[in-house]
Amino acid sequence: xxxxxxxxxxxxxxxxxxxxxxxxxxxxxxxxxxxxxxxxxxxxxxxxxxxxxxxxxxxxxxxxxxxxxxxxxxxxxxxxxxxxxxxxxxxxxxxxxxxxxxxxxxxxxxxxxxxxxxxxxxxxxxxxxxxxxxxxxxxxxxxxxxxxxxxxxxxxxxxxxxxxxxxxxxxxxxxxxxxxxxxxxxxxxxxxxxxxxxxxxxxxxxxxxxxxxxxxxxxxxxxxxxxxxxxxxxxxxxxxxxxxxxxxxxxxxxxxxxxxxxxxxxxxxxxxxxxxxxxxxxxxxxxxxxxxxxxxxxxxxxxxxxxxxxxxxxxxxxxxxxxxxxxxxxxxxxxxxxxxxxxxxxxxxxxxxxxxxxxxxxxxxxxxxxxxxxxxxxxxxxxxxxxxxxxx
Ligand code: ADP
Numbered sequence: 001x002x003x004x005x006x007x008x009x010x011x012x013x014x015x016x017x018x019x020x021x022x023x024x025x026x027x028x029x030x031x032x033x034x035x036x037x038x039x040x041x042x043x044x045x046x047x048x049x050x051x052x053x054x055x056x057x058x059x060x061x062x063x064x065x066x067x068x069x070x071x072x073x074x075x076x077x078x079x080x081x082x083x084x085x086x087x088x089x090x091x092x093x094x095x096x097x098x099x100x101x102x103x104x105x106x107x108x109x110x111x112x113x114x115x116x117x118x119x120x121x122x123x124x125x126x127x128x129x130x131x132x133x134x135x136x137x138x139x140x141x142x143x144x145x146x147x148x149x150x151x152x153x154x155x156x157x158x159x160x161x162x163x164x165x166x167x168x169x170x171x172x173x174x175x176x177x178x179x180x181x182x183x184x185x186x187x188x189x190x191x192x193x194x195x196x197x198x199x200x201x202x203x204x205x206x207x208x209x210x211x212x213x214x215x216x217x218x219x220x221x222x223x224x225x226x227x228x229x230x231x232x233x234x235x236x237x238x239x240x241x242x243x244x245x246x247x248x249x250x251x252x253x254x255x256x257x258x259x260x261x262x263x264x265x266x267x268x269x270x271x272x273x274x275x276x277x278x279x280x281x282x283x284x285x286x287x288x289x290x291x292x293x294x295x296x297x298x299x300x301x302x303x304x305x306x307x308x309x310x311x312x313x314x315x316x317x318x319x320x321x322x323x324x325x326x327x328x329x330x331x332x333x334x335x336x337x338x339x340x341x342x343x344x345x346x347x348x349x350x351x352x353x354x355x356x357x358x359x360x361x362x363x364x365x366x367x368x369x370x371x372x373x374x375x376x377x378x379x380x381x382x383x384x385x386x387x388x389x390x391x392x
Contacts, residue, residue, distance in 0.1 A: 065133070065153030069118055071146070073097050082153055085127060086110070110135065110153075118149040124156065132160045163231075171228040174221045181218050188214065216354060223358040226287075227341060230365045237281040237369055244278050244285075244319055244390070245270060248310060251289045259297045265305040266297065275312045276392045278319060280370055285390075288366040291359035292323050292386045298353060299384070300327030312392060318372075319390045329380035338376065339364045347380065363388075 059066055065082030069075055074097045078090060086106040093101060098118070102111040113123055113135060122136045134154040139146050188211045190196055192204065199207070229235040252268045259266035296306040304326040311320045330338060330345050337343045342357040367374040367388045378384035 064155075065151075067151040067153070068140075069098075069149045069151070071148055073116070073118060073149075075101060076148070085131065085133065085153060085155075110151075114151065118151070130157060131155070132157045167228045167231045170224055171232075174224045174228070178218070178221050178225075181214060181221060184214050185211070185218065220356050220358075223356050223362065226362050227358055230362065235284075235365065235369070237284060239279050239281055241277045242280050242282045242285075244275060244280070244310065244321075244392075247280075247282055247286055248289060248308065248321070251286055251293060252308060254290070255293055255297060258294075259306065262297060262300075263302040264297050264300050267305075267307050269307065269309040271310050271312065273312060275310065275319060278390050278392045280390065281366075284366045285370065288363040288388070289321065291363045292388075295359060296323045296325035296327065296384070296386070298355070299348060299351075300325045304383075317392055319392045320387060321390070322385055322387045324383065324385040326383040329382055329384055330376075330378040331380050335376075335378065339374075 059077065059079045062079055062081060065085050066077075066079045067075060067082050068077045074095055075093055076095070078088070078093065082088075083090065088104075088106065093104065093107070098111050098114060098116055101107050109125060109127065110133075113125055114137065118137055118139075122134065125133050125135050127133055132155075134156045136152045136154070138150045138152070140148045140150055188207055191199060192207055192211065226235065248268060249270075252266075256266060293306070293308060300306055306323065306325045308323045309321075312318075313320065328347050328351060331347055334343075334345050338345075339360050341361045343360070344355055344357040348355065364374050367390075371391050372389045374386070374388040376384055376386045
């Protein structure tokens with residue numbers, strides 16, 4: 001019955017009386033809507049705070065050191081792990097830029113490698129005896145705009161110790177193997193040369209096979225020793241002014257027979273223009289060239305061709321060495337691993353070629369130690385060209 005009464009009452013009210021009531025109702029509605037919005041805002045604020053606390057907790061408890069630099073390269077946060085590495089108090093460093101942070105002695109080495117622009121890279125940094133960090137920098141972007149950079153510090157001390165022990169083990173084992181292998185080599189040589197009496201054709205065939213296997217083992221041992229020396233920073237360079245054409249010629253001469261035996265056409269285009277002397281360690285550069293040319297012959301089938309060339313750019317003051325072959329090539333998807341230790345491409349393994357996967361790693365280290373660059377172009381089943389440059 002009530003709605004009916006209401007209806008009657010409403011009909012008796014004049015329009016003047018109706019207006020304030022309507023306004024009142026409208027105000028009440030607006031108030032309610034506002035309260036709802038406020039409630040939503042409050043909820044969103046709480047959620048945002050919870051998210052922020054969660055993010056902060058993750059950063060605070062993260063097992064790796066984290067430093068976040070804002071848009072002006074100022075340090076805007078640092079977690080306890082990072083502070084521990086450098087024995088720092090947050091109040092002394094927050095808000096400071098790289099230049100100011102470099103003045104803090106414990107932070108100086110880190111700031112030096114970060115540079116002014118906080119470029120993206122990964123590097124190792126020895127902080128003190130017993131603490132080696134791997135430093136990575138990541139640009140942080142929001143809506144495709146850089147808002148800062150995150151520096152991650154990973155303690156790799158243990159990994160470094162294990163790596164050193166492994167290198168030492170390989171080095172000792174290789175040294176121990178070298179002496180008996182040399183003894184075998186010279187004894188076989190004496191027998192093959194007839195110094196210990198006549199040998200029959202059949203015996204010679206077997207002994208030559210054994211001699212070849214022993215030579216490959218010696219090469220592997222020498223490669224391993226060179227790699228351990230590179231890893232331990234003991235691969236010393238005896239730099240002198242040298243004639244690069246002479247160096248290349250000697251390597252070519254030492255490989256001519258192998259190419260001939262394999263029936264691979266082999267040539268060295270001696271440059272017509274004069275090439276200035278270069279400051280190099282001739283033994284090491286010879287080894288790098290030998291590895292590249294030997295590979296070119298090794299990975300090219302009979303009937304193929306290997307071309308070695310040298311050129312000089314006066315403008316760039318550099319020498320360009322190249323060795324081009326018509327061999328098996330390197331599969332595209334494996335090309336980025338070519339200069340890593342022990343890498344052997346799937347097609348090389350399939351072709352049952354022998355190799356250690358160390359030659360290019362050694363060549364790259366030698367070229368880069370001379371301030372040069374090394375690279376290659378390769379198409380599977382078509383051929384490969386390796387290049388390197390040297391300052392002249
Ligand atoms: P190794 O030749 O002893 O295996 P390297 O470090 O010299 O070791 O070369 C690594 C790998 O790169 C080789 O096993 C082969 O798969 C590939 N490679 C190097 N040079 C060539 C080349 N000229 N043509 C085709 N593949 C090559």
